[in-house]
Amino acid sequence: MYGIEYKNEIILIDAGLKFPDAHMNGVDYIIPDIRYLLDKPQQIKALFLTHGHEDHIGAIPYLLRHLSFPIYGGALTIGLVKAKLEEHKLTNSVDFHIIQDxxxxxxxxxxxxxxxxxxxxxxxxxxxxxxxxxxxxxxxxxxxxxxxxxxxxxxxxxxxxxxxxxxxxxxxxxxxxxxxxxLSEQTVGESVLELIQQCEGRVLFATFASNVHRLQQVIHAASECNRRILILGRSMEKIFSIGQELGHLHIPQGMLMDMKEIHTTPHHQVIILCTGSQGEPNAALTRIAAGSHRHVQIFPGDMVVFSSSPIPGNVFQVNRSIDMLMRSGAAVLYGAEYDIHTxxxxxxxxxxxxxxxxxxxxxxxxxxxxxxxxxxxxxxxxxxxxxxxxxxxxxxxxxxxxxxxxxxxxTLPSGSSFVIRGKVGRHEPELIDERNRLAQDGVLIVALVLNNETCQMISGPDLIRRGFVYVRDANELMKTAESHLKSALYGLAQKKEARCEIWERKISEVLQNFFYSQLQRTPVIFSSIHKVTHPTQ
Amino acid sequence: MYGIEYKNEIILIDAGLKFPDAHMNGVDYIIPDIRYLLDKPQQIKALFLTHGHEDHIGAIPYLLRHLSFPIYGGALTIGLVKAKLEEHKLTNSVDFHIIQDxxxxxxxxxxxxxxxxxxxxxxxxxxxxxxxxxxxxxxxxxxxxxxxxxxxxxxxxxxxxxxxxxxxxxxxxxxxxxxxxxLSEQTVGESVLELIQQCEGRVLFATFASNVHRLQQVIHAASECNRRILILGRSMEKIFSIGQELGHLHIPQGMLMDMKEIHTTPHHQVIILCTGSQGEPNAALTRIAAGSHRHVQIFPGDMVVFSSSPIPGNVFQVNRSIDMLMRSGAAVLYGAEYDIHTxxxxxxxxxxxxxxxxxxxxxxxxxxxxxxxxxxxxxxxxxxxxxxxxxxxxxxxxxxxxxxxxxxxxTLPSGSSFVIRGKVGRHEPELIDERNRLAQDGVLIVALVLNNETCQMISGPDLIRRGFVYVRDANELMKTAESHLKSALYGLAQKKEARCEIWERKISEVLQNFFYSQLQRTPVIFSSIHKVTHPTQ
Missing domain, CATH: 3.60.15.10 (Ribonuclease Z/Hydroxyacylglutathione hydrolase-like)
Structure with missing residues (x-):
């Protein structure tokens, strides 16, 4: 997101999001920190959008929770922003303007x-x-x-x-x-046509749904090769409808086929245009690769085209998709070898x-x-x-x-805000650190009940664990840990120690030392100590 | 690891390890599952090693815990295996053979x-x-x-x-x-020499320590340019000592410098040969990049050479290193542009x-x-x-x-074994799943004490949370959750419900529903319920 400010006017350009890396557990997106703008809401004249990709429009719904401004962009861009606001169930009446050249x-x-x-x-x-x-x-x-x-x-x-x-x-x-x-898009179009012409089975073609020009190239090729197209994936369906409406996609009549027809159409007459070019876990192609798609499976002779290049954070999952598709017997085209992407x-x-x-x-x-x-x-x-x-x-x-x-x-107040399950916060990095700490060696929970007067243990200590240890001899080990812990805590009871924090510190100390020496692991340890009054024993 | 078996003889070739991906929390390495071999320990005649990289020798210490066999390899390979066994404090007397051509x-x-x-x-x-x-x-x-x-x-x-x-x-x-x-190593050597000749400041050169030939190229270049070399990083020091001993590294006298000399030597007479070409968090170059190295910092005019290509899983951390070095004012050479790696x-x-x-x-x-x-x-x-x-x-x-x-x-019993903090297990994938589940939305712990007779709560419910929520209004939200929980649990007490599992189920149900509706988060919930007898209240 960029801003141009002169006297009492601010022009904003783009408002994108960033995807979290693998260590940011539970984070949906990262969006710009807008504190600077929140101090001058009246001065924001408009938001201008260069195009409709997520890294340029993705933060808009979050901005609109706090700010209000007209939005200018190309026709497709505005179409995508509107669809996004609907998804977010945002009912703000936004003043949209479609840019004319x-x-x-x-x-x-x-x-x-x-x-x-x-x-x-x-x-x-x-x-x-x-x-x-x-x-x-x-x-x-x-x-x-x-x-x-x-x-x-x-x-x-x-x-x-x-x-x-x-x-x-x-x-x-x-x-x-x-x-x-x-590379020119025309070169890609020629290469795609040539590859489809050579294929005797079905073609599965994956690309970013928003790459409307690429979709048009596939439609051209389908036309040339007498194939019909099945569209798979929600974002692909959405773009076909917006793209046609705005005149960006020209689809010959009868070109699109129904899911019902897929089983009866000869393989050499089919192109499946699908989402999943980034190996996204729930996308159509990924489910097909994993054998878990309800209607489509891979047959030997099928050709799968990844018309995309993996975003660095997605390399693992893309490669996993490619491997699975190959194991199912498909010929998989990816990478720079074939001019299938630019x-x-x-x-x-x-x-x-x-x-x-x-x-x-x-x-x-x-x-x-x-x-x-x-x-x-x-x-x-x-x-x-x-x-x-x-x-x-x-x-x-x-x-x-x-x-x-x-x-x-x-430097202005700035940086990243985290969106976690739809909620925006700036203090979330600490939360992410806590989560990574939980995942590192798992957790151990110790709960016990003390007699408020005598400081004797009435119940417990109970040990609960999760993500901590799974080895065959864990029971033996946990018993040993428990007996170590018990004798340490009896010591406190003898001394009539009444302060919970001393009990907690002892629990933590005994278990950390024991498990570090036995397993070199340092789980997160929680203690829950209850004091109750005068039980009759 | 490969095996060739004929009648009662098994020849093993290599025994490597794999590095975990970002989601495998707390996993050190992944090594081959050797169940098949454990059934036929007598038939293993020898392990032959093709070379000394971790993905070919890294599993040896774990194999030697259960199996015994002679090991054949090139001189450097055997040197590296011996150093590795020492690190693991393995005292098995292994029968090593150095391969002659x-x-x-x-x-x-x-x-x-x-x-x-x-x-x-x-x-x-x-x-x-x-x-x-x-x-x-x-x-x-x-x-x-x-x-x-x-x-x-x-x-x-x-x-x-x-x-x-x-x-x-x-x-x-x-x-x-x-x-x-x-590309030939000679081309790299020429390119490295040319780049060092052009540099007026210090050169920091990072590569895999085991790439001894590359190190020799840098020594050649240093000689040509009248620079001396400072070695940084433990694995770099180790390879210099083994490499010299075996005659793979030829170092002119006076070439190597001391840490003490770095501050007094003119910049154009220095090459720092260091670890960290993969952006490894504790390696020398990474600490220099982060400004946290005790002796070396970046000066404008310094040139940093990444003579390496990032392993896919390391792309993020390598890029972070490059960015930090650039921000400190260094010229950073990386990637395919300069023929600095093959x-x-x-x-x-x-x-x-x-x-x-x-x-x-x-x-x-x-x-x-x-x-x-x-x-x-x-x-x-x-x-x-x-x-x-x-x-x-x-x-x-x-x-x-x-x-x-x-x-x-x-298919034989096979697959991956996980090494977690030095311990090997085959059931660890479940453990990793548990850990990822903990990290996804964090944890909530509910502890309470019940009167064994009346089923009334004597103490609690106490809520402890970690990695779950950090937003400003969390206290308000947690109080509301607690009051919801309390009223649900009073209901159970009224009914004199004595079964712990019913209490646990209720706790889980109330909190999951509440927090999902409020935050769309589903933390892992633990309950700890203690029953005590007849407290006087």
Missing amino acids: HERVSFQQLSVHFFRTIHSIPDAFGIVVDTPYGSIVHTGDFKFDMTPEGKTADLHKMMQLGEKGVLALLSDSTNSEREGQS SGHGSREDLKLMIRTMRPKYFIPIHGEYRMLVSHQKLAEHIGIPSNRIYVLNNGEPLLITKYHVRKGR | HERVSFQQLSVHFFRTIHSIPDAFGIVVDTPYGSIVHTGDFKFDMTPEGKTADLHKMMQLGEKGVLALLSDSTNSEREGQS SGHGSREDLKLMIRTMRPKYFIPIHGEYRMLVSHQKLAEHIGIPSNRIYVLNNGEPLLITKYHVRKGR
Whole structure:
């Protein structure tokens, strides 16, 4: 999420989410921390969306819980945001505007216009914010593609911007480490057609549902090969309906088939277009791979195409899917060998063209891990942007531009908020640490009841364990632990020790030492000590 | 780990470990399940080691707890195994044999000989087991390299084997998806030298300690550039001592420097050779990156070289290291851009050369994930091995070869054993599931004391929580939960319900429902119910 602030106006660009890594137990998403905005709710004029991917629109439902602003974006982007708000059952009446190519949106001091770009989803736009000091250009995620599927980028408008002069360019750094130019969607289309032509069984084709152009390529290929298409997966169904409605998807009549027809249609006449290209546990292809899909199973002769590249955190699960599909006898195509996928982000040559086009005074590499920003920075230096006009910014670090000079400002309240089961919090990292600690060696619970007067144990100590030990001789070991514990606690009772914290400390000490020496494990230990008055014994 | 069995003789080849993935909480390693061998301890004639990497020798200490056999391997391999047994404080007297290039080890029916190969560690050997039906060749991990550092592969011996006839070839599939030929170590050496020559500050060079040839390249470069070397990291120190002792490392006098000298030596005269190329949390480079190393910190102008490629499971932590180093102002070189690393495994052209050389009757792709085995299988078919003579085997699936025919046998007891804090178990997957369940939404513990006669609560219910909720209003929420719980439990007391399991079920039901409806969380709930007799109230 980016913000451009001038006097009492704030323009927001994108509001995405990030997926948690494997250690963030129970975390759904990570979203931007919006404390800075909560202090100035009146000044937010609008949110402009470059395109409809989750990492650009995913945080919107959480923002709308606290803030209210109009939202501008391409037609598909707005369609996806609306669907998302429905899922979240958000009933705010949001003021949506669909961007027109040549439109200008004006506020008091700032005004905003757009240029069409190419990305792996239709209706992607670069955003230009005109300020009293000059134009600030945010590319969104983009690549150049001279033979795209769908609309072309508005090169002329981009050239005009550069000609007029750009104050600052914020440009996508995702593929700044990749040499050359990103593959054209047309090459992918040709390759996909060729592969489908060679296949004698069914084709299962998995890709991101939002990659509408890729879906259109598969529809073309199906047409050419006299195959019909079965759509599997909720997000795939959703995009087919939105995509058709907006005119991005052109589907010949009779092309789509029903689940009922799958069993009666000859294999060489079928393409199954499905979700699961990232090995997502509940997606259609993953369930097919695991043999747990209700209607579709793999037959030898089937060909599965992963038209995608795995996001780093998903490599394990994608590979597991590929392995399972191969074991079922499918031919599985994945990776760079077949030109079955192209990135939606520009490689180094694309990035150079963008900088040359915009000729910015200041350059700010955005969107990517720190090393990608640095790589983009070096690329910009290499093609002639003076190094003192390039700013690599950390999250929350503002760039302050006045008429006379430019400098980094003090970091604003910023960072990540965690969404856990739909609830947002900033203090959740501590919670995640606790969870990881529980999982490390499991838990042990000791419960006992003390006579309030005599400090004798009336009941317990009972030991409950979970995730701690499973070895064959655990019973023996647990008995030994219990007897150690008992004798230590009898000692306390003898001394008429009445303080619960002393009992707790002793329990913890005895068990930690015992189990560390026996198993090198240090479970989380809980004690529950009850004191009751005068039982008759 | 592979076994070749004929009548009453078993020859073992390698005994490696696997690293756990992020979800396997508290698991140190995964090692082979050796039940099959435990039933036939007398028949194991020897363990032959292809080379000294962890995934080929790491399970040896665990095997030696139950089995006893002589161990054969190259000099460095044996050196590393000995060091490992010392670390494990294993005092078994093991019969070690250092392989000589032209040696033959004969048993009753089987005999074993060797051929030198190239891998990313010195003293790598292919292993030939001569059986009454023909020779079985296990390549170990290998690549071809016409300009290696150190000894060359024994091409002539390999050709002789092929000429004589090979019954079955088991060949390394790790890079079967990679086109072309793996880069020569010499190219890496030249590239490293060039980069170090250009650097005006200090060079920090990280690689696997066991990559002795790479270390030698850095020593060459240091010599050329008049730099001296500081060694950082325990495994790096260990390999320097073993490597020198065995004559694999040649270090000019005065080349190595002391930690004391680092502060007084001009930056352009220093190379720091360190561990941490995989971003391992406690390795030298990782601590330097995090700013927590006691003696070394990054200065602007320093160059850090990651001469390695990240193992898939380590991508996150490697990237985190790179980012931190860049933020400290270092120039960081990583990835394929600079020819600073080459794989020790042969790419497709290397694999073809191996198959052409050995001309095996049967081909068994080994070492790699299933998709790599399949890719290797297709490669073998492509260069002319009939597909009915290629066997892709699952773990534990034996290939039965008789004089007249070949078939897959029934799967033997096999699979993975988990090492948790040094203890081995086969039932540990259930334990890991329990741990992940604890981490998912945290735990809630409810403890209370009942009057044995009246079934009234004397004390409690007390709620303890961990990793469950941290939000600001948790206290309010927990109080509400407690009052819900209390009223439900009073109901049981009214009914004089005496069965603990009914109380437990009620506790679980009330809390699960309440917290699911409030937070969509389902913590693991423990109840501890004590009954005591006749308290006076």
